[in-house]
Structures are given as structure tokens and as C-alpha cells.
Amino acid sequence: MKHIGSTRAVRIFLLLCILYVLLITWLWQAGSLDTAMPEGSASRQLFDTEVVTLLDRRCSNCHGVSVEEYDQLEADPASRLLLRWPVDTTGRISSPEFRKVAYERARTTRTEGGNKLVPIDVGNPALASKLLLAPLSETYAGMSMVHPVTFTSPQDSDFSLLKEWVQAEIDSQPAPTRIPASPPEHFFVEQVTPVLERKGCLGSNCHGLGVFNDLKLHPGVPVLEGRFTADMHHQNRLSMLGRGNAQVNMVHLSGDIEQSRQLLKNIPISQGGILHKGGNNFFSKGDPDYELLLRWLELEKEEASERANAALGEERGIVFVRRPRNLPQRYFEDEDFLPGGDLIWLQAGEEINLTAALHPDGPADIRTPDVSYDARQVVFAMRRNEEEPLNIWEVELDTREVRQLTFSADPAIHFQDPQYIPDHTDSSGEQLNEMALVMVSNVSGEWAASSPEGILGEAEGGNRKTILDTELTARAGTYDGRVIRIVRGTNRGQTRKISRQERGKITVDAAFKKPCDATTHYVIEAVPRLAPSYDLYRINLAAKGVEQETYEESLSRLTFGLGQVRRPSMRSSGEIMFTTLRTGWQSDRPFYNGAVFRTFFNGSNFHTHYGNRSVVPVLSDNNELPNGLEVRVGRDADSYWGGALLVADHQFGPTIDPANPTDDLDHPFANGMPEHGMHRFFRGWVSLDNDVTTHGISRGGAYRDPYPAPDGTILVAYAPGPVDLSDPEQAPDFDIIRLSANPSLQSADGLTGGSLQRERVTGNKQSSELWPRPVVVREKQRLKKSPKWATDLFGKPGTEKGLPGYGEGTPAQLVVFDMVLLDVFFEQNVPTGERRLMDGACTDCGADYSIDNQISYARVIGAQPLAAGEAGPPKRYVIAEVPLEKDGSFQVVIPSLVNFDIQSLNAERMALRSPNRWLYTMPGEKHTLSIARMLYTQTCAGCHGTLSGKHTNTFGRPDAITSASKTMAVWDDKEHTTLPPVNYDVAAKKYRTAPFSVGFEEDIKPVLARRCISCHSGTQAEAGLNLAAGNAFTQLRKQVDYRQALAIRSPLLETLLGRELQAPEPLASDPSHLHENLLPPEELQQVIRWVDLGVPQIRVKF
Template sequence: MKFSTRFAWTLVAFGAVSSSLITGCGKRDIEPHSSVVVEGLESQELASYEQFKTSVVPILESRCALSCHGVPVADYDEFIHRSENAGFFYFPVDPLTGRIPADDATMTQAFHVTRGPVGEGDGHGGHAHSRVAYGEGTAFSPLLRVPLAGDQGGTPHRGMDVFNSSADEDYRVIADWVDTELALRPVAHAELPHEQAVFRDEILPLLVRNGCFVASCHGPLVFNDMKLAMPMPSPDGKFDPKRDMSRAIVATNHKIMLGVKSRFANLGGDLKLSRLIVKNLPLELGGVHQRGGNIQFFDSYDDPDVQTILKWLTLEKKALAAKLKSRDKPILIEDIGRLQGVAFIRGPRHQPRRFFEFDQFWPGSDIIIAPNARGATTTGVKRDPFNLTAGLHPDGPVEIQSFDVRYDGRAIVFSMRDSAERGFRLYEVQLDNNLKYIADSLREISHFADRLDDGTLIHAIDPIYSPGPNDDTGTVLDDVRVSFASNAAGTYTPSDMFGILGEADGGDNGTIIDSQRPEAAGTFDGRRLYVVDGPDKGEWRKIVKHTNDEESVVGAKLQLDKPLAHTPDRRTVFMIEQTQASNLSSFDVWRCVPSKHEDLKQAFTETLRRVTFRAAQDRRLSMRSTGEVMMTSVRNMGFQGDRPVFNGAIFRMMAGGFDYHIQGGNRARYPIYCDSRELPQGLEVRMGTDPRNYSGGGMLMLADHGFGIHIEPENPVDDIPLSADNDVLGKPLKPASRRYLPATAPFFPETGQQAITHTGRSPGGSYRDPFPLPDGTILVSRAVDEVNHLDPNADPDWDIYRISFSGPMQNRRGDAVANVELAKVDSGATTDSAEYWPRPIIVRLKEKPKTHQKFAPRTDGKKPTLVDGVLRMPEGLPGEIECYDYPLLQSFLVNFAPTGARDFKVGLEGPTPRESDPDHMLRYVRVIAQVPPTRDEVQPISGDGAEADPFATAISKGVHTRKLIVSEIPLEPDGTFYAQVPTEVPLIVQGLNHNKMAMHSMNRWFYLQPGEKLTFSIPRKIYPHLCSGCHGSLTGNSYETMGPPDVVSAASQVMATWDPVAKRRRAAYSGGESSADHISVDFRNDVQPILDAKCISCHDGSGPEAAGMDLRGTPTKHYTVAYETLHRLNQPESGNHADKRFINEREGSALESSLMEKILGRELDAPQTLDTPGVPHPAPEGLTEQELLTLTRWIDLGATFLGGHSKGKQPGAPLARRETAQ
């Protein structure tokens, strides 16, 4: 059942409402029904109907209609059928009297909606909209429980408490009517299955004893995946699950404890490793860190409560096993989680390849299977390994990139190519019960063309199995989809860092030491270094000698050509120049449904779907137990805070590409996080690596997503000068959360003689391709000897190992993995070949087969349809963004770690009041769409002279691509906005001040599916209750972390989406239906005419008035004179293109551009000091408002030479306005 806070109606004449509606709750004076027939009612319902009219209706009118649930009769039918109102409790009223009209048609309408559907359930696992819980005790009906006070057993009600206790006279009247309804429809209950009965009778009392139902732990308002449905208060103080919980509540909690979202019970492996157990055990006895602590629940695995849980989980596993099948045959329970063998790739040791480069062809690899004898361990294989794929390529050697094993362990999908002239393609083979290839089962799954029109090879790589379209229960293990990465969309993107960041750990005026910069000695000789933060910010030097630091062994010791003014300290952040661009074909996530029939090409064509749309890089797919696809998703759009942004974080998305969202690694010091996979305990193992690496390896880390944002030591990307000792220049760091625990921890030391590093020199060897097993161990590929990841001539000897843990897997502080043991898999180790990409052959459980999808509310009646198991709206349909607090959102995107106060950029209205400077207060947002560049457009162009930019292309003398403005939307006073946007295109959002200058820009492209509703942020009113436990307080003070929940203000009822005058949902702000309606700013067509009209009379490159500026549109080799002038460097000899004299191109910021300060005649945020404050330029005839806006937009879009399109709207033309939805 749903209750809404929306004010559905306003009384036209308040005085017309009788005072008895406010204070009296007696029976209403309605004539008894004289007929035996009421349309829409069965004869047996008439008595209940009469009772409803005379007893319940007066209560609804007096206590519910006036403020929340009444809707004027004339508007009711249209109102109730809007998608955003579906399921909420509304009934028709006369707006003049506040009463429900007495005619039978209206009264029966109110009767039906108050009762709700008559199916069994109570809204806690039964029918979602039922307000009478048929088949349950009276008190469990939502009509009674939702408005009841919380301490009396009520559930959250946005209308607050209506009944203070169940003794309230009106409560009793409604309860009497509910009794009547329940008697009309008795429900016969079957006995619960044994495992569910044990859960009810033994597990639920256990949870009550251990305080799990405390509202702040696992109550309905907490922000975690275990939100339990609450029991009614026990009248005698002794919990009785049969009395204090309805059957539906029991069923709901049963599902939650197993894992409705993420998996809490490890039914596919060692039950002792289930998250619901290990999160509550002491660390030293096998537990893993819990934010609430680990010592107040279970003493050990021998604790009687743990034994009870294991007893229940054993029954659950047995019940689940009885449902599993594959190839129309049942799965044996003893086969679930049993390691039947290990599959891996054996290939040549020499096959250097950077992370995003795939055109090199390294033949000579095959898939090897090492079968396990029943009961054997991975290190004690009793059967000889064999080559699975040797007979599948009789025409010569091939290259196999990666593969995945199906859930039943009887099929393998893999990516293979057979020549340098053909890209990787997907194939599938079937295995028999001995894991041998079934004859003639090889089939090609992907059927792309060989090349794009521009000649680029098309690849299909990183395939994984995911739950199939015809299995809603997740029990048919051979019903699958295949998700994979491909560059078939034909887009291109920068795929390496624009600069290499470091953070000083010591040194002197002429030397900088960075212990976490592990490149080999000499790597940076001769390169320029720019100090981007700290006491010497703005300075640059040349590195004359790069050696390795003696103390850290692997760290960098950078000798400078001349001393700095200050000794480097932990505040010193620097950037080393990159001298070469890497613009590569970009990979998106795709999926298809392999056919079991003959016409495989037709099946591929009919089920193929591109899932992500970002013109970036999406790689290394994996599955989360929630049913979401996870992948490495790179953002690389420019600079932020004077730092180049390159971040390959772990992202996740729901079925079919919906709700693209960060999972972990945002703004991390490791350029790339990949291979994120869940362990049985719910933790994740990941690899940290670098796009420049040739080896394929990196370092391993353990991550707990539940701990939120990580405070990373030695991270030059953030603004925290934090060392491994957790201090800032001798002062202790104070996290803004009450109990901070690190979200990630390395498996092995990253400095010292045995360091395992993510790039550069790794003296302790390296790791790659981690894959957890259901027994808690991890298969991994390991190179034992030192590896230089950046050496293309290095030939690491990768072998297969198993990682296990001899004790707790986390240390007490949670900042390192502990008790790691390594064992070589005998059959997965040779000296003349490399063995990598290990995968267990086991029967494993499917992830959640169906995931949540959010669609924008519609008034045209269009509804999603099921396509290959995923709900879809028609192609081309716009999506909608609902942002519930943009100032809050941007404050976290700028300062993402849980430290310090948040700057909302709203002046005095923020959590820490700031100066109310209109130039620095958010007033608008700008939605921007990228025009995906072509191959020709991203080719680096040869530059002339000292100011040549290595990242310049035909699009820009800089790092940006072509963009279009979709819309510019006023922020509502509460910081919200609601926008209609194009779908299946890359989008970002900028926050603007009163002059529409960008104060903040997102740095990662996102996208929407057709008809999707994408939500950002939450209202700041509910942040303290839902988010501060992980993300810290808004003020930076940990004692202000928690706050009271705001149950009155629904997140969906904000100023951007709700019209309080019309009492209805607003339509989304729209910038137009197609790209032709969007605004393009092209330098020659839009900016140069302004320069011609207002500037070149002085700034023609000659005479003192020109001030050294030539703003004429004379063509040059690649651009024009004016364009190159505006991109001039502040210090040409520095080569620092992040420090341009007139504009901040790297960050795309007009607010930080001296050109705009000069034109406006006032200081903004440019680093230079304005020499003519208070004097706008040019004088006396300055730029018009529209001309200023054009220049602002041009810089904020990245100061590109080419605009989004050549014939778009004129810059400065009004954008589409929002009208109230009709």
C-alpha cells in the first residue's frame, strides 16, 4: 500500500466545511440503501458497503481527506490514472464540502479504493496496493497500520501519526469494518514449507533477540539492503512470530534475509561464509568488518544462534537445489559449488597489449581445462589437463582473449580471433559431464561485420553469461544472455591520461619524492612537471633525473632543473606532462541471447542490443548478485581542480542498461579498477591497474561497497593531503562520519622490496584476473618475478594460483588484507607459456534474474513492453532526469571523500554558510549532449612551435569534443530540477551561476534508455538520516552525522516536479525533441562574428592597443589566428596547456577565464589579477547580453573549434520553456 503526501485538493470555501468534519467522528447521516443491488458490488458485499458508508466514510472525511487523500470529483478519474499516482490512496470528494458524495457511483468508487484489491497480502509481500490484508489478522491491514503511531506498531506514514494508539475510537471503528471484510473473504492457508517454518519459528526470534529490528539498524527507513518488515509490538513482551507478524511479513523477511538485492546467504557454497553470519562474528574468528561493530552479536561459529542459522540455511539450500535444472535435467545438491575443474587460457608469454588496444594479433592461445577428481582441491588435481579448443581452429593458431563458464558448468563462451585482419568474435561450446567438448557444438554467437566503414576492426570481447529472458525464478541454469564489450558503435575517445599525477611524500627544494609513483628510473627524464596544488602552486620545472626512492624502493625521486621556493610537503600535488595522445575506438556494453536453434545469425540480429551509450570506454564485465552488470567505466573529459581526470571506476547498471551508477573507485589514485567480483562474504575483489600497462597485471584489493566512499592515502586526485599515517602535516584527520572504516584495502604491500604495484616497477611480481570461489578462496594469475608493467619487451610468466586465508581476511583497522596464503595450481603452471584468466567450472547460482527499472511518468498511455526479458519503451522516446538536490550532488562530486564541510554554492543557505556572491551561487543547470567524434576528428594533429598541444585534434586545440546544449534550466529554490532529455546519447550536467557561467561540471558521461527516469541525489532534509553514516555529515563534524528522518517531505514532491497551484505534477523542462533543436556554438560561425564586430578594430595583432592579441579570423594550418590566440599559453616555454592565458580550456570554465574577467570588468576565478577592475571591455560599447552568453557557452563547452552542428539554433536564442502538464 502506498500513502502520498501530495495535497490533492484545496477547499474553495473553507467555511463551507462543517466543524464536525474537523472535530467530530460520529456516524454519518446517510439514508440506508433501499435497493438490493448496487452496481459494481456483489450481494454479499452490501453489508460491508453499508458499514463503510455510515462508519468509515466520516473518519476518512474528517481525518484523511482534508490534508492528503481527497481529490475533487471532477478531477478524480484523470488524476487517479496518472502513472505517478498509481497505487496511492486517493478518494473522490466534493471540494465545497469536503465530503464524499453520497451517490452510489462515487461512494462505491471510494469503497473500492479504500478496500483495495481483494487478493491476499498486506503490502509487505502480498498485493502491493492492498489496504485490507485478507488472510491476516485485523491489525496487519495497512489501512490500520500505516496511520498508527510507530511505537504502537505503525509503519512509516508521510502524513505522520493519525492514531496514537489502537484504542482510538476511530481506529476501532475502522477495525470493525476491516473485520467485516476479512469475514467476507476467508483465506485457507497451506502449511509453510519446512525451511520457511524454521525461519519463522527460530530465525525471527533470533533476530528480535539480537536487536535487528531496531529502527536505526534494519528498520524500514535505513539505507542498506536489509530493510526488515517490522513486527507488531508484543502485548506480553514475549515475541511470538505467529501472533506478532503476518504471514506476508514473515514471507517478506524470509526473502530479505536470503537477499532481495545483494546476496546475504551463500547457498551456492560454504554456508559459514554467508554475509548474514560473517558480518556479525568477531574478526579473529572469521568475521568481516561491520560498521556497527563485530563484538555484540555472535561469539563464534559455535554460538547457538550461528548454529541455528546454519541449520536453517542447510534447509534453504536443499529446497533451492530441488528447483534447479539444466538441459531439462535436475541439478544434484552435491554438485552445487563443487569445483569440477579449472579452465584457463594458455598463450605466449610475449603478448604486450595496453588496456584499450586490441588491433595487435598475438596467436598461439587456447583454453585449457584441468578437471578435478571429486573431492580434490585445486592444488591436488588427479586428472590430466586437456586443450579444449585445439581442434576448433584447424587452419592455424588463434588468439583467445577471455571467456566465461555458464552457470551449470556445461558451456563456455569465449572471444577469439584467427587473423590480424579480423577482430575478436564470440563463440560458444558445450561440455559433457567429463568437461570434454561435445562434437559439433562450436557456434559463432556474434555476427558483426569485419570492419567499420572507416576501416577500424570490430571486436567483441569480455563476454559473460547473465540470467536469461525466460527464467523469472533464476533456477534454469542454461537459460542465459551473453553480455560483452564491443566497439561496433563506431565512436572514439581519449583512452589515456592527459597528465600523470603525483603527491609529494618528501624531498627538498630541488627534489620531489613520491613513494606511490612506481615507474622505472629514467621514465620521466626530460619531462616537464607542473605543481597544481600546495605552496608552489603554479610553478613548473623540468625533470633532469628520475631515480627510484631508496626508502620506498619503487617510488619516484625527481630531480628538478631549478629549486622550488618551498620544500615539498604532503600538500604538494604535481602533474607530469604526457607527450602523446591515445584516441582509440571506444567500447560499449552490448548483449544478445544465444539461440538454441540453427539460425544463429538471425538470433544475433534480432536480440542484439547496445546497452551503454557514452563514447568512452566500458570494459571487463562481471555480474553482481543483485542482477546488475558491473564493468570498468572510464571518465576522461578534461580537468577538475587543475588536475587531469582519468578514472576507470567500477560502475553497475540494471537490466538492459538502466540506472547506470557508480559502484566503487570514483576518483581513485588507481587510474583503472577492474575485475570487480563478489566473494561469498559480500566483499569484492578488484584489480588496480593503469591504461599504459603492457603486462595485463596490477595489484589486488579487497572492497566493501557498504562502507561508502574511501579516504585513500596518497591520492593526488582528491584535496586531502593524507598519508598512510592518517595525518595532515602532523594533525590527525577527522572523518565526517561517526565510525569510519576504509572501503578498500590492498592484498599486498605497495612499497618495499616485495611491493606489488598497479603500474611501473613491481618487484614482488604481479597479479591479474581474480575470480572468487564459493568456498571463499580466489583463483588468480600470478607472475612471481619482478614485472615492469610499462616495458613492452617484458614477458611475465603468468601461472594460476589459489589465494586462501589462514585467519581473518581483514586486519583490525580494515586498511589491509591479512593472512593471505598462496598455492600454485599444479596444472596451471609452465615456464614456456603464460597461464591466465582462470575460471572455476562449478554449478553456481544465478544472480537476481529481474532487476528494477524506472520509467518516467506518462500521460499518453504508453507503457513498456517486455523485450527479451527486459521492459522497454519505444525507441526515440525521451527520458527524464529528476534531481532532488543539485547543490548537494555537486558538493559530493567535488569533494567525494567523507571529510570536511560541503560547499553547496548557495550562499547562506548551505550547511556551512558562505558569502552570498551571485557569481558563486548556483542558479541554473545546463544539460549537455556529446556529438560522438569520428575517427578522423580524433586524430592528433601536428603542431608548430612551443605551444603545440599533443592532444589537439581537428575539433579542438585542447582535450574536448563537440557538444550540444540540450537545455538550460533554472534551479528551483530547493535546488531541484526536472528535465526531459534525449536518450541513447552521452550527457553531462553543468551547474551555472546567474550569468550562466559553469561553476561545476560533471566529468563522466551518462545516458538514459528510452522513457527512463534517472534520479540524482536526495533532498538535503533526509540526507542526515539516510546517507551520513557512510558519507559523513554535511558540516564535516562527525557529531552532526545523524538527524531525524523527514517523513513529511517525500523525495518525489519537490518544487521541480510539483505545481502547488495546479495541484499536479509538472511536465519536465524540455530543450527540444531532436538534436536540431539543441544549441551549438561553433567558433567560426558564432564566436568570430562577435570578435569581428567588437574586437578586431583594436586587436588585429599590431600596435599597442592590440596588447599582443590578434583576433582576426585568418585561417591557419589547422584553425584560425583568433582561435589560436585565445588558446595561447600563459608561459609558452612551460608547455602547460592547463594554464592558458585567456581561457581555461582544460576545465571548460568561463568563470576561471581571464578573458571573461576583462570583458565584465570584475574579478571572477581566473588566476591572473585583473588590471582594470570596474571597467567592462570593450569600452564604451561593450558586448550585449547575448554576445556574452555566446562566449560563456563556448568556453564552458570546452572552447572547441568545431561546434556541435553547423546549422543549429543561434547561440543565445531562448530555450524551450516548461508548461504545466495537462
């Protein structure tokens, strides 16, 4: 009995094993697919009997992979959207299991990470399915897909078979329910689409799906009856409205619809148009096609108003701040108590003081109002006396009820520059009362520079003792006695003292070696000022009665910069824009760059928006106009009173300035249109009033606080000239004026501003009227971009203070797709000249670059901000140092909420260049930079110019197979799996090499004691370099380029390596002064890193 029971148990066990194997096999065959057709269905039988043979013959050589590779691809989230199926060793779909998988992969929609693979579109005719369009010649499929041509004609018998099967699949499934087209969508399909086709707007180099600009339209499918499906029409309509991913608005529905970008880009400048790289002669006002588009926009506005339950564009006057004229205020030094202001509501000719009752004990400091989307509330910053800080307050316009929204009690900790933003939880984007609030604050306690280390200039000419510069408008004597150094061109490297400075002219104390000319760029020494550092913060907009609790629970820091942040505004793409200050040294000269940056609603994806290395030191108060252009004020660090009024088109990309001393061009507009590498060149920005300057004495007066009105005009505070912008005693009289284009804000050639009409709105001689804001019901900006998370490393994000994200302490992922390509834009980003990719041979002459100049490594450096009382550059340290892959890519994990920059390194790991932009990441963020090189022409050249510098090379399509491949830093092509960052152990959740610092006292001084002091000490020290004394740090610092933090430009490293690098002076030829092989490699690396980190005296404390 015991033996029989044992045999039965074995049989049961074996049966269970067989059942288990069968179950596992079935699960593998089915995968995660739950929409399989019965194996006896007609479509399945057609697939098994005929389509499989077709796939083996025409497709499996690319889409078929081994079972092992298929399993690896399925296990990797980044690869699940690739259309692949398993094949045997002969490349055939030979087994029932393989056919099952191929069948499901060819028919089933997959979603991964917000992206979709839809082989068969069951809601449309068969010829709309990507499974048919991708392999079909673009003659019939159009250029909506990039794929090698498999079928040259729809008459191909194999294509006909595949189409038959796709139609069978569509017929076997219930048709999806469609929402009837709305009146504006129906009008778009019937009336607008024919206009777009007739005018050539859908072309591949205009607004097809592969273009670099914001407006991407589906060109339709030539082989498809009617060319378009309902889904294509719907997506095209959304794109034309500007509601596609990352788009700015293309239409203006919150006011005069004729100010819409879609209209103005296509009519002549003489009729009020704005510059269009495709030309401005598609319509004229009053043309039938123009009237059709106008009627479509009327319908869109009606629908948008109905959905928002508000009368979009309804105006209720303006609000502004009135305060005394004699209150000087620098842009980045704005903490002084400036009493005497009030918030005024001007409606129908009547003024209502909204804040008089809030400060009964004396005059208050009131600033920077903003109006809510529904035009019912106004937020502003207020400080009632010197003993309290600036806080954010809100007033209800209809009831005059006021409430406090931020609650700093420290008189040195301020909140100012409030801005309403959309609440990210409003998925529709249409509920006007669902808002949050951002503002700037110095609550971090950090400090930063507020003025430059030098005043840059570009001469027009001169002689051996004078420099002539028409842009030098400072009052006479401002720079007398200061040191001036020539940083580029004739007399480069020579230093003199200014004996007399006048408007447009500098006289020096001793003659230069040669007469100064139009190549001479100079810098006048200056001592930088420091001020409390402001960053961007966010709070939820509280319900009444819980304001302080909401403030304390929801206050979130959104930016983590080394500089200053001011004046946030919303871009219609859903991003927050603001001025961010960056300072430092680059290309042998100091830079002071208050550029416009942007970020997502949660602070992630922090990037330059406009103005990097601009000739204008500070771009302030940037706001998007109804037509998509941006208006801003250009000023310098010393201006108390504003500056020039500028208008810009972000889509024109980095621009060429007429006389920019930060670039390597010499008066590029001197002979008309400059040399450029773009298909068509327009200046990125122009001044709207050439009599007003950004600095010095402005003969035409000053502008400040511009803001768009719903009718397309610009409300701005203006004071007539002359005004010495740097004189705090000037007290100019600012009034609110309205500027109207007459006819356009731009000239037809794109090189200057247009004509303007002026209308005074309000003002008086006793006070200044500032910060005008229209009280108008307006659409909310839709949040069109989603944060990018490193989910492969850190899992899915949760919620932190109401925002999607990860807990503090979670690091971030940095992926650079092509460091070599990125490097060419680090120092000179103007769209002209050849871009030299420093990874091998010269692309122009074919000669190999010196190994010292080739990029082999990347170093990510971090920096700690200054604390109160500290001065000098930020305290730098090494986050990661990694070799580049052959394609120039790398990826690392970096600490979040930390400033970082990137240095390109040569084989000796000496820094060649860095952008000095100081970015940061949020916890768990996936931050990406650059682009694969083969995609540059298609994706980037339209704004940044061609790599060759020749504007004829701006068009091109990438190779489909190469461009679809992943970079070598993130993808193991052999194993078909993603690669982890080289410096991080994903399983253990820790760095393989932790960030580290190098200091003179801890790291360099011991090297000097071991290797150098025997020769370099005492009164007879070699080369006069005494490293034994207490001033060894100062002595050694003289031998390096510490300002630019570049070992490769330092005489010390040339001496240690025994060869010429990039130091300004030639290396000594005396062999006794060469020190080649003196230091072992590890000590040499420490010296290199120390210089590349800016020669810190002590290590950074983490």
C-alpha cells in the same frame, strides 16, 4: 399528430438525458472499483453511520480534498496511490456519493506502476492493515510506517471503531489461499526470527525498513499478537537471502554456505568474518545461534538445488588459458594478435586442451573464458590469425562440440570478453540453461582516449628543487625532460622541467619559490594515446544451427560511452558490472578514471558503481565474491602485466584514500584514522598484497584475472616480482594460484588487508596461465531491478530485439530531484568535510554566497564521440538549459543513446561545476539523479557522509509530509497534476528548444569582428591580443580555461564582466582594460556557452 410525435420525441430525449446523467453519476461513484460491498451489508452500514464521522473528525483534514482536486488526482497516474476522498466545502464527507468513494478508497487495493496501496490486508488480522498501523503511535505500530500520530493508543475509542470496521471488512471476504510454508521458511519463522529479535538486528538504525543499507527487515508490529504476520516473515526471509529489490545476495548457496555474507558479517574478524558497521561480535563459530543460521542455510541450499534441478556447488575442475609468457597486453589497448594460446580444462589432475583442433593452420589468440551456470559450456574469444578478428565461440564440455556465436568478418572489428548473463524472460530465475550473452565490441567505429593527459602525484615532502613521493615507482628516467606543474598546495601554479626522475624522487631544473611539502600535488605532462572504443553488446544465446541468424537478429548495443568498456561481470543484484574509462580535466588537474560502472540487462540505468576519482587509475576484472565483497585488479594505463590485487565492500561507499592526488586531502591517514562524516568509517577497498603496486616497478610481482571460487577462495594469475609493469619486454611467468583468507581478507580496524595463504594450482616455466574460471554449477543472478520508463510521456514500452523498450529515436526523460545537492558531489565525493549547498547562505556561518557562486540554472550538454583519426576532447553541444525550481529540481527531455553531462550554472549561466561522468539513456527511459534534500540523512549519509561533515549527524528520520511531496519540477501542487518537461511539447512530440552548438567560426568570430577587432588588431593591439590575424582562435583560447571548460575561471569573462570571478590571476585594475557592458546579453551568452563547451572551433554537426 405531428405535434404529438414531436412532444413524445422531446420526452424520450429528456428521459434518455436523465438516464445518461444517472449512469455517469453511478460510474463516477463506482470509479474503477469492482469489489464494492452491497450498501446494506453490515460493514458498509457501520462505515456510513459511524466511520465516516470518525474520518471527518480525525482524518479528512489531510486526506479529504475537493471534488475538483480529487478528479485531478485520479487523472494522474502518479497520484492514484494517495489515499484521498472528496469532501464538501466544510471538509466533510457529506453526501452519499462522497461516502461511497471514501468507503471504496479506504478498503480497496490499488496498483499503479508496479506499486501498491493496500489499506486493508484481508489475508491477516486487522491490526496488520496499514489503515490501522499508519495513524497509530509507533509504540504500538512499530517503525514500519511514517505517518503523523493520530491515535496514541489502541484503546482510543475511535481507533477501536476503525478496527471494528476493518475486521468486518476482512470477515466479509473469503480468506486468500495460502501456500504452506516450505521447510526452510518454517525453520526461518520458528528459529531464525527469534535470533534476529534477540540480537537487535531489526532496530531502526540497523536493519529496519528505513535504513540505507541493502538489508531491510520488517521489525514486526508490537500491538499484533505474535508481532509478525506470515507475509512479514516471508518478506524478511527473502531479504535475509538477498532476494529483495536491488539487493545483492546475502547468502551463498552455490558452494560453501559458511562463506555467506549473513554469517561472516556477524562473526569476529579473527574467525574469518568480514567488516560489519554494526560490529562483528554477534556470534562466534559454533555458538548455538550460529549453528541455527547454518542449519537454515543448509535447508535453503537443498530447496534451491531442487528448484534448479541441479546440484548447486558441484565442481568439475577449472578452465584457464595457457599462452606464451612474452605477450604484453595493455588493458585498453588489446587489439594486437597474440598467438599461442589454448583453452585448457583441468579436472582431477588431468589437463584437456579444448581448442587445439580449432586452429590447425597455426597458433591462435584465445582469451577471456566464462563458464555457464550449469557448468556445461564455456565461451571464449578467439582469433586464429591476423587476417580475422576476435569472435566469440562456445565449447560444450562433455562433447567437445564447438560453435561460433558472433560473426564479424572485418579484421578490425572485434568481439571479446564474453559473459553469460541470465535471460530476462526466465521469470523464476532458476532455469540454469536459460541464458543470454554480453561482450564488448568496437563495432561502432568510434575512438577514445586510452591513456591520461598527465601523471598525478601527491608529495610527502621535498625542498625547492626536489619532490619526494613514495608512490612514484616508475623506473628511473621515465619522466626525464617532461614538464611538471604543481596543481595544489605549496607552489601551486608553478611549472618546471624534470631534470632527473628516480624511484620516489623528482629533481627539477629550477628551484620552486618554496620547499615542496606534504600539501604539494603535481602533474607530469603526458600525450594521451587513442584507441578504438569498445562498448557493451548483447545477443541471445542461439539454439544449435541458427547461430548466425540469432546473432544478426538479436545483437544490441547496451552502452554508449565516450570512453572504453571492458570485462563485464554479473552482480548478484542482477546488474551487469564492467570497467568504464572516463578522462578529462577537473579541479585544475587531469583525471584518468577506469571506474566500475553498472547497468540493467537492457542497458538502462547506467551509473557509477565504484571508484569514481579513485587513486587507482584503472579498476579491472571486478567480480563479486561469495561473501558479497568484490575482488579486482588495480593498474594504470601503461601496465602490460596487471597490477595489485584489491578487495572492496561496495556498501562502505566512496572512500578516503591514503594519498589520492585527485582529491583535496593531504595524506589523511598520516595520523591514524582520518576525519570523516560517517557513523563508522572503514576503507572502501584494501590491497591484499602490499608488496605489489598498481604501476611502475612492482617488487612483489603482479596479479591479473581474479575470480571467486565456490569455497570462498580466490583463483588468480600471479607472477613473482620484481616486475616492471610498463616494460613490454618483461615476460613474467604467471601461474594460477589459490588465495585463502587467513583468517580474513580484512583487518579488524578496516584500514588494511588481511593475511592470505597461497596454493599453486597449475603453471610451468615456459608459459603463462591466465583467466582461471571454476567449472561449478551455480545459481543464476536474479534480475531484481526493473527498467524505469517515462510512460507518462511516451506510453508503454514495447519490445525491441527481444528486450523491453521503445524504438530508436524515442527520447528520454531526465529528472534531477535536487541539483544543488547533486552539485556538492561533482568534484570531491570523499565522505569528509562540510558540503556547501550553493543556493543561498552558508550553512555554517550564515553569510550569503556571492551571486556568481550560487546555482540558479542547469545545463545538460551532449557530446559526440571521436572518429578514427580524430583527437582532443569530445565535441560538446547544449541539449537543454533550464532554471532550477526553488527546491533545486528540474526535468527535461533529452536525446537517447547520446552521451550527456550536467553543468550547474550561476545567474549569468556560467558553469560552476560538472561531474564529467558522461552518462546516456536508452529510448523512453526515465533517468533520475540525486534525491530530495530532506531525505539525504536517512538515505545517503551512511555511505556518503553527512552534509555537515560531523559523523554524529548520520541518523535521522525525514518529515513524513514533506518527504512524501513531489519536487516542484514534476508536480504542480496547486493544480494537483504532473508537469511536463519544460523543453518538450508532449502533445506534438517535439523539442521546444532543440539541441544546439556554438562554434568559434560561426558564432564567436563575428562577435569579435563587431566588438573587438577595432582595438585588438595589428602590431599595436591592446594587451597584445591580436584578434584580426588568422590565429585569432589560438589567441583567444589562451584567455579562457578551455581544459576544464569553465567560463567562470577564465580571464576573458572577468574582463567582459568587469569583476573578479574565479580566474587564477587577479583582474587588472586599469579601468581601460575592463569591458563591462561591451557585449549585449545574447552575445555574452554565446561567449559563455562557447567556453563552457570547451571552445570548439566549429559547431557540432548533428
